[in-house]
Amino acid sequence: MRESYVILEKIKADPYSATLEELTVLLKENDEEFNEYLFQTADEVRREYVGDEVHIRALIEFSNYCRRDCKYCGLRRSNRKLRRYRMKPEEIVQRARMAAEMGARTIVLQSGEDLTFTAETIADMIKEMKKFDVAVTLSLGERDYREYKLWKDSGADRYLMRHETANPELYRKLHPDSRFEERLKCLKILRELGYEVGAGSIVGLPGQTAWDMAMDLIFTRDMDCDMVGIGPFIPHPDTPLAHEKPGDFIMCLKMVALTRILIPDSNIPATTAMGTIKPGGREITLQCGANVIMPNLTPTPYRALYQLYPGKICVFESDVRCLPCVKMMIERLNRKVGTTYGNRVKKKAA
Ligand code: 5AD
């Protein structure tokens, strides 16, 4: 336990000195007092590097069709029970306009890997949305260089694509139709094209060890990710992992806190999954290193159908409620609602 404090001080002073072994020790440490100290440290680092602003990213989940078959995900193509939907491009742009009018400075377009949305269709939506004075983030999965380039040239600012797990063997088991190397290739292309890039992992996947999670931390650090999304595994009843146990909330918080310490100036969301496995989970996450929140702007009736995992919060809320709700949340926490696009501002160690 003494050892954990020593490691923490060392990696806080020099994030690139952190080794897999050291991070594994910290993740396995279950002394409550140490964990509290870790959370408090991450909260201080967050304040020092990115301040008290919480950036709001309005999320539009515009299609739940997916060509992939990820074992954990409710949108997987083998899930025949799910009713599928696609919003119309006009409807998506209209929703983005509304989010901008409500004060959102970033729009996130997310979907399953739905190739019926051609690169050109997406590009046209980006151009329309850029008229609303917003940053545009895409989260559309794996596509090729030409498509990523077209979207960047059309004005897209950021791309979110979690690496899910940095253990290639575990990745293979969970993703029957894709490979970790392919994911990595996409992330590298996105970076090369000048996107702000977000990766991140699922915590508590079946078969995942503390060592694997330490690999996730090292992976996002070494990529110098601009954004890192982390959340617990939540078993979906209509997937092969239905009967596995969910990820642990405290372990997720430790992953968030350590990510903040390893990449102090990154943008880290308090994810919806954190709010789903624990009431008030997003609020707690915002006080353990996170500085971003992603209110759901997906219109009814589609929002209930975007079932990555069961029990997702906000599904039964009015579809205009989440944005004002997260603003109130930020104020309750004595933080400030971000007024800028909330790009990453690279900072040298203080
Ligand atoms: N539990 C937790 N996270 C999940 N995701 C998909 N399915 C689940 C699940 N069952 C996450 C993946 C994906 C993101 C959009 O949602 O990390 O990248």
Ligand code: FES
């Ligand atoms: Fe959706 Fe609070 S964020 S209701």
